[in-house]
Amino acid sequence: xxxxxxxxxxxxxxxxxxxxxxxxxxxxxxxxxxxxxxxxxxxxxxxxxxxxxxxxxxxxxxxxxxxxxxxxxxxxxxxxxxxxxxxxxxxxxxxxxxxxxxxxxxxxxxxxxxxxxxxxxxxxxxxxxxxxxxxxxxxxxxxxxxxxxxxxxxxxxxxxxxxxxxxxxxxxxxxxxxxxxxxxxxxxxxxxxxxxxxxxxxxxxxxxxxxxxxxxxxxxxxxxxxxxxxxxxxxxxxxxxxxxxxxxxxxxxxxxxxxxxxxxxxxxxxxxxxxxxxxxxxxxxxxxxxxxxxxxxxxxxxxxxxxxxxxxxxxxxxxxxxxxxxxxxxxx
Amino acid sequence: xxxxxxxxxxxxxxxxxxxxxxxxxxxxxxxxxxxxxxxxxxxxxxxxxxxxxxxxxxxxxxxxxxxxxxxxxxxxxxxxxxxxxxxxxxxxxxxxxxxxxxxxxxxxxxxxxxxxxxxxxxxxxxxxxxxxxxxxxxxxxxxxxxxxxxxxxxxxxxxxxxxxxxxxxxxxxxxxxxxxxxxxxxxxxxxxxxxxxxxxxxxxxxxxxxxxxxxxxxxxxxxxxxxxxxxxxxxxxxxxxxxxxxxxxxxxxxxxxxxxxxxxxxxxxxxxxxxxxxxxxxxxxxxxxx
Numbered sequence: 001x002x003x004x005x006x007x008x009x010x011x012x013x014x015x016x017x018x019x020x021x022x023x024x025x026x027x028x029x030x031x032x033x034x035x036x037x038x039x040x041x042x043x044x045x046x047x048x049x050x051x052x053x054x055x056x057x058x059x060x061x062x063x064x065x066x067x068x069x070x071x072x073x074x075x076x077x078x079x080x081x082x083x084x085x086x087x088x089x090x091x092x093x094x095x096x097x098x099x100x101x102x103x104x105x106x107x108x109x110x111x112x113x114x115x116x117x118x119x120x121x122x123x124x125x126x127x128x129x130x131x132x133x134x135x136x137x138x139x140x141x142x143x144x145x146x147x148x149x150x151x152x153x154x155x156x157x158x159x160x161x162x163x164x165x166x167x168x169x170x171x172x173x174x175x176x177x178x179x180x181x182x183x184x185x186x187x188x189x190x191x192x193x194x195x196x197x198x199x200x201x202x203x204x205x206x207x208x209x210x211x212x213x214x215x216x217x218x219x220x221x222x223x224x225x226x227x228x229x230x231x232x233x234x235x236x237x238x239x240x241x242x243x244x245x246x247x248x249x250x251x252x253x254x255x256x257x258x259x260x261x262x263x264x265x266x267x268x269x270x271x272x273x274x275x276x277x278x279x280x281x282x283x284x285x286x287x288x289x290x291x292x293x294x295x296x297x298x299x300x301x302x303x304x305x306x307x308x309x310x311x312x313x314x315x316x317x318x319x320x321x322x323x324x325x326x327x328x329x330x331x332x
Numbered sequence: 333x334x335x336x337x338x339x340x341x342x343x344x345x346x347x348x349x350x351x352x353x354x355x356x357x358x359x360x361x362x363x364x365x366x367x368x369x370x371x372x373x374x375x376x377x378x379x380x381x382x383x384x385x386x387x388x389x390x391x392x393x394x395x396x397x398x399x400x401x402x403x404x405x406x407x408x409x410x411x412x413x414x415x416x417x418x419x420x421x422x423x424x425x426x427x428x429x430x431x432x433x434x435x436x437x438x439x440x441x442x443x444x445x446x447x448x449x450x451x452x453x454x455x456x457x458x459x460x461x462x463x464x465x466x467x468x469x470x471x472x473x474x475x476x477x478x479x480x481x482x483x484x485x486x487x488x489x490x491x492x493x494x495x496x497x498x499x500x501x502x503x504x505x506x507x508x509x510x511x512x513x514x515x516x517x518x519x520x521x522x523x524x525x526x527x528x529x530x531x532x533x534x535x536x537x538x539x540x541x542x543x544x545x546x547x548x549x550x551x552x553x554x555x556x557x558x559x560x561x562x563x564x565x566x567x568x569x570x571x572x573x574x575x576x577x578x579x580x581x582x583x584x585x586x587x588x589x590x591x592x593x594x595x596x597x598x599x600x601x602x603x604x605x606x607x608x609x610x611x612x613x614x615x616x617x618x619x620x621x622x
Contacts, residue, residue, distance in 0.1 A: 017519065028521040032430035035423055036444045039491075043447050046462055053465050105359030113353055114360075122360065124613070129367050131609045133549025135576045136598045139583055140370045143591065185366040192363070216345055218352035239453075246455025248552040249580060273457050273552075280464075280556050297461040301454060308453035 047301075054295035056288060066295055072259035072270075074279065079292035081299060083261045087176065087269035088303070091251060092244040094180020094265070095187055099244075100237045102184075103191035108221060110192075111199045123196075130189035138253030141182045146173050146254060153177065153266050169264030172256055176269045179255035183247055187240035194239060194315065198232030199225055235314030242307040246300060248273035272300040371602070378599025381592045387600075391562045391578070391593075399589045402597045404564040405578035409604075412479055412558060412572060413548050416486035421540055423487075424494030431495075432502040433524060445499075451492035457552035459488045464556050479565070479572030482558025489553060490543040497539025501532045501619075534619040541612035545605045551576035575601045 057066055057079060069080020110122050153171045161167035202225050210220040226233075256268025257278055276293050283289040341349075385401060392400035427444065435441025463485040468477065505528050513523045529536070554577050561571040575597050582594035 021519070024521045025519050028524065029434055032426050032434060035426040036430040036435065036441070038423070039427060039444055039447055039451070039495075042488075043450060049465050050458075050462065053469070102359050102363050105356045106363040109356040109360040113356055125364055125367060128606075128609070129363075131545060131549075131605055132367070132370055133551075133576060133601055133605060135549070135551045135579045136370065136374060136602055139579055139594055139598050140373055142583060144369075144373050188363055188366075214341070216341060216349035218349040219345070221352070242453050246453075246457070248455065248457040249576070253580075253583060273455055276457050276461065277552060277555060280461075294461055294465070297458050301458050304453050304455055305450065308450065312449060 050294060050298045050301065054291055054298045056291035057295040060288065061292075066292070067299055070261060072275075074259075074289060077286070077288055079289070079295075081272065081292075081296055083259050084270050084272045084275050084296060085299070086261050087179075087255065088245055088271040088273070088300075090176045090262075090265070090269065091179040091183055091255060091271055092241055094177060095183030095244040096237060096241055097184075098181060099184030099187045099240060100191055103188045103236075103240070104195055104233060106188075107192045107195035107199060108225070111196055112221060112225070113217065126189055126192050128189075129185065130193075134186065134247065134250045135253075137182055137186060138250035141178060141250060141254040142174065145181070146178055149178065149181075157264070157266055165263075166265050169266040171266040172268045174254045174256040174268060175266045176255065176262055177265050179251045179269070179271070182250050182254055183244040186247060186250065187243050190243060191236045191240040194236035195229070195233050198229045198236065198315075201232075202228045231314050231317045235311045235317070238307055238311030238314060242304045242311060245307060246273060246304050248277050252277045272296050272303075276300075374595065374598050374602050377592075377595035378597075378602075381596025382599060386593075386596055390564055391573070393562045399593050400562070402575065402578060402593065402600065404562060404573040405575045405597060406600060407564055407566075408479065408558070408573040409548055409575045409601075411566065411568075412483045412486060412554070412574060413544055415480060415483035415568065416490060416547055417540070417544055419483065419487035420490040420494055420543070424491050424540075424543075425498050425536060427491075427495045428498035428502055429524060429528075431499050432505075433520075433528065448492045448495050451488075452496065455552075456489055456550050457555075459485050460553040460555060460557055463488070463553065468557065474569055477557060477559035477571045478569050479558050480568040482554045482572060482574070483568070485553035485557045486547040486550060489550060490547050493543040493546060494539055497542065498532075498536055501535030501539065502528065504535070505531045534615050538612045538616040538619070541608050541615065545608035545612070548608065549576060549601060549605050551580050555580070575604075 061069065061079060066079065066081055067085065068082050070082040071078050071080035072083050073079075106122075106126060110119060110126070114122060150171055150173060153175075157167055157169045157171060159167075206224040206228060207220055210224040211217075215223060251271050252274035255271060255274055257270055257274060258268035259270050259275070262269045276297055279289070280293050283293050387401055387406070388403055389401040390404045391402070392398060394400075427448065431441050431445060435444065463481055467473065467481045467484065468475070473480075509527055509531060510523055513527045514520075518526070551574075554574050558572045558574060558577070560577045560581050561573050563573075565572060579594045579597045579601070582590040582597070585591075
């Protein structure tokens with residue numbers, strides 16, 4: 001104990017390291033810190049550059065006018081993004097309505113009901129849904145799903161012709177609904193994975209107490225599992241929503257790409273992400289058009305930012321302190 | 333004592349229970365139908381397109397006749413993803429190391445963690461826009477589209493994935509190992525390189541491979557950074573083709589011969605991604621921690 005403070009030649013402790021041998025340590029520490037700081041810088045830079053490049057569009061149409069005017073006309077060089085915002089919201093809403101219940105049910109089945117031997121394979125298969133590239137879903141969607149589902153959609157809209165927005169449409173091949181359906185498939189694995197993680201945190205005591213009181217499995221699910229994991233499931237759904245809003249290529253291929261607000265669920269539409277993918281190539285020569293598309297990207301960015309912030313809040317609350325869960329969102 | 337003293341579960345509750353369980357099972361099957369259908373169609377339509385000619389020729393760009401194969405797209409994807417991996421792995425693992433070894437729960441580390449999460453939520457097309465603005469509009473490193481610019485866009489996409497996955501794995505390395513090494517007199521950097529990283533290696537590789545699989549399938553960040561081109565090039569300063577972009581442009585043309593090539597390219601891409609995912613899972617199974 002004393003030896004640590006006794007000096008060899010009166011200048012440094014005998015067990016201390018020479019300044020030179022401490023150099024790699026310092027380099028590692030500050031190098032890693034610099035890399036971490038780079039992330040913060042990158043995000044800031046990201047936002048500022050997007051805003052600067054989008055500014056001509058905002059200056060010309062106003063931030064509010066750009067976002068909420070129903071007028072996207074490349075030929076007239078006028079850009080109001082409301083049709084795109086509406087398209088993004090409609091397709092995402094359809095995706096949530098279809099995808100989230102299925103994802104939660106699948107998560108419940110895997111965690112609570114399925115035979116032990118099936119659990120692993122089912123988990124892998126559900127995760128594999130996330131491994132299929134977006135463009136492949138789009139390819140399948142436009143070449144298989146669109147023609148196959150058209151008669152079914154037409155029958156559906158004729159049968160429910162009295163329902164506003166759904167009924168009485170003349171079904172277009174690619175449309176909002178198909179876009180939403182493809183998105184539902186794409187958000188399913190992530191919502192299901194996070195829901196599974198959240199359900200795994202339900203204390204066994206709660207489940208056993210319910211069963212001991214004579215509850216059936218179904219009643220146990222309803223009374224013990226669902227209430228406990230409600231916040232986490234909400235967060236999972238919001239993360240799915242964030243994915244759905246930002247998804248580009250698959251939606252571009254199946255949503256129809258018509259820059260006006262469809263009157264029906266089965267009409268053609270457009271989304272913020274799809275318009276960028278489609279029009280950016282030709283916009284390079286027209287500064288206003290280019291600024292408008294970058295502005296669309298900025299709106300998209302802000303939208304996903306808000307949705308993801310809300311999602312994290314719920315997921316973290318659902319986790320009650322455990323914080324290694326964002327990882328599932330990534331690998332899923 | 334032949335009769336049970338517990339009250340019998342009423343028929344109605346039994347029915348509800350049965351119906352509820354059946355519904356959950358059915359939903360699980362419904363969830364897996366798209367996977368089966370997509371794979372079935374990709375294999376069925378893709379396999380007839382694949383031949384040696386398909387793999388070994390560049391797209392011709394002819395308006396009629398032989399459209400050519402996917403050589404440039406396949407090689408372009410491999411090359412760009414490889415470069416993106418070289419960029420994003422040191423940065424991604426570096427940030428994760430900072431968070432677990434130095435930052436821990438400091439305010440700065442929490443901010444970094446939060447913004448890494450923010451980055452995972454950024455739509456991939458927005459990364460494409462950003463790289464277009466920073467590297468192409470400004471004329472940095474040559475004014476046009478280039479393979480390396482596509483790689484940077486993919487690297488941005490992979491960075492948060494790798495960081496999040498690595499941090500979880502590094503946290504699993506027991507502190508007792510670090511303490512043992514430090515107690516033996518090893519300096520911090522040796523502890524990191526000789527103890528922490530090797531222990532977590534298989535987990536790190538799993539995370540990296542999953543990020544690679546994700547990047548290989550991305551179209552949006554490449555559309556206006558690396559562009560689409562027919563010829564094969566190994567020069568990262570040239571425009572570079574990739575499988576997803578090739579599929580996207582082929583479908584857009586709506587010609588049977590191009591659509592056939594799109595299916596073939598899709599099968600190639602799906603195989604590539606599935607193999608990567610499979611390897612990632614196998615590596616994860618051999619993991620030393622957790």
